[in-house]
Amino acid sequence: MTMTTPSPPQQETLLDYRDALDVYMRALLRDETVPGMAPEVEVEVEAAVAAVEPELRVSEPVAEPAVAPAEPTVTTVAPPVAPAEPTVTTVAPAVAPTEPAVATAIESTTTPERVGEPTATERLPRWAEGRFQTLLFRVTGLTLAVPLVELSGVQVWARDQVTPMPGHADWYLGLMEYRGRQVPIIDTALLVLPADRRLRLPEPEERLQRVVFIADGRWGLACNEVAEVIALEQSAVRWRAQRSRRRWLAGTVIEQMCAIIDPPAFAEMLANGVELAAVANAAATPPDNQATVDDRRHRSRATGSRIRVAASH
Amino acid sequence: MVDTTQTADNDRLAAEDPVTEWVTFQLDNEKYCVNVMQVREVLKYTEIAPVPGAPEFVLGIINLRGNVVTVIDTRKRFGLAPTDQTDASRIVIIEARDQVIGMLVDSVAEVVDLRQSEIEIAPNVGDNQNARYIHGVSKRGDELLILVDLGKLLSVGPWDDGQD
Numbered sequence: 275m276t277m278t279t280p281s282p283p284q285q286e287t288l289l290d291y292r293d294a295l296d297v298y299m300r301a302l303l304r305d306e307t308v309p310g311m312a313p314e315v316e317v318e319v320e321a322a323v324a325a326v327e328p329e330l331r332v333s334e335p336v337a338e339p340a341v342a343p344a345e346p347t348v349t350t351v352a353p354p355v356a357p358a359e360p361t362v363t364t365v366a367p368a369v370a371p372t373e374p375a376v377a378t379a380i381e382s383t384t385t386p387e388r389v390g391e392p393t394a395t396e397r398l399p400r401w402a403e404g405r406f407q408t409l410l411f412r413v414t415g416l417t418l419a420v421p422l423v424e425l426s427g428v429q430v431w432a433r434d435q436v437t438p439m440p441g442h443a444d445w446y447l448g449l450m451e452y453r454g455r456q457v458p459i460i461d462t463a464l465l466v467l468p469a470d471r472r473l474r475l476p477e478p479e480e481r482l483q484r485v486v487f488i489a490d491g492r493w494g495l496a497c498n499e500v501a502e503v504i505a506l507e508q509s510a511v512r513w514r515a516q517r518s519r520r521r522w523l524a525g526t527v528i529e530q531m532c533a534i535i536d537p538p539a540f541a542e543m544l545a546n547g548v549e550l551a552a553v554a555n556a557a558a559t560p561p562d563n564q565a566t567v568d569d570r571r572h573r574s575r576a577t578g579s580r581i582r583v584a585a586s587h
Numbered sequence: 588m589v590d591t592t593q594t595a596d597n598d599r600l601a602a603e604d605p606v607t608e609w610v611t612f613q614l615d616n617e618k619y620c621v622n623v624m625q626v627r628e629v630l631k632y633t634e635i636a637p638v639p640g641a642p643e644f645v646l647g648i649i650n651l652r653g654n655v656v657t658v659i660d661t662r663k664r665f666g667l668a669p670t671d672q673t674d675a676s677r678i679v680i681i682e683a684r685d686q687v688i689g690m691l692v693d694s695v696a697e698v699v700d701l702r703q704s705e706i707e708i709a710p711n712v713g714d715n716q717n718a719r720y721i722h723g724v725s726k727r728g729d730e731l732l733i734l735v736d737l738g739k740l741l742s743v744g745p746w747d748d749g750q751d
Contacts, residue, residue, distance in 0.1 A: 439733065456726075458710050545713075
């Protein structure tokens, strides 16, 4: 009897923890990236639609419930390229730390519904000009980079300084005072890590040490630790060409194995709930072996949906 | 003359920055508060008769001087872990949206005056309609008061489902 030993399929659950993260990073790299800089799109409506539509067909339908067909008026305002409106080009080169997506949306369209529409952030972010500096921070093994021009500050995580808000998802840790105002603090790992890794996370108190504030200090991203500041060349980053999902992810850097976040897009996502429904749905429909995790979260601070899940056990 | 001027100033200040009164209560380690105008009375914990088939956050009903009042488990409604009743447990009888409801809370603390300028509107986080019943927050000393909008609490989420 001939034993054929086909090579076992690579299952992420059998991998070492770091290897698993490597797989995740590779998945990020495969996902909607283009080598080198983002293509200098001619910003014609047809080209933009052609670029977006195939993405809509092949991507996971659950992950992007709010993605609407590309609005021609929106896709015409990529900052780094010359759009159809010459007046926009004079504005584009300026590095604007506050909400470029909102500004461009106002310039570009009168449509009130911005949620889920592709915005100018689908092109190269405004802060990504030439050589730019980023702060690296770690979220349970995954290294994220935030551009310094979009960084508002870093503060020590302290559970007793965060007031939980009832009725929210578990990735919303609560409000923390920062610069005289109450700022929502996000458990970054619960948003950016793949679903199967989110289930194995230790308690927030065991892994969170710092809070990285972005978007003019309006949001705090809790993380494990803050690492060093590095300078990146624009060409060293694999920028994502389209961001119909994981809008917070601007690109990846292979050398540092880090993912660069786009703070304005992240802030917009957090405020509007784009993509967050998918995360909540994944958390609300756990596999059977998740009971202990749910029970643990239930004891600490559970959402309404988690309560329902736990109570049914 | 001076008094008249001061009174006018006070009136103008009150108009620009009105003061509202809020009843504070405790759940876990956090202090919440509801507008005093919506609070009818505060009761000590009394036996609550369960109602089969009610939403899970409804503890049951009590007889309040001949009137039947539904009592909700505020902890469960807020997504907090359950706890046993203590001597400090209270049922806050509130009236909102033409309904009289009892809210079981860990304890009731005090009535506080809050100026409008002291209330910070809670930022929107995500698109969770169920969480819109948090009107805002107010910093008092070292603690943060969480202001609950009872009208929305009784109009969104599972409560609304239960009514419909």
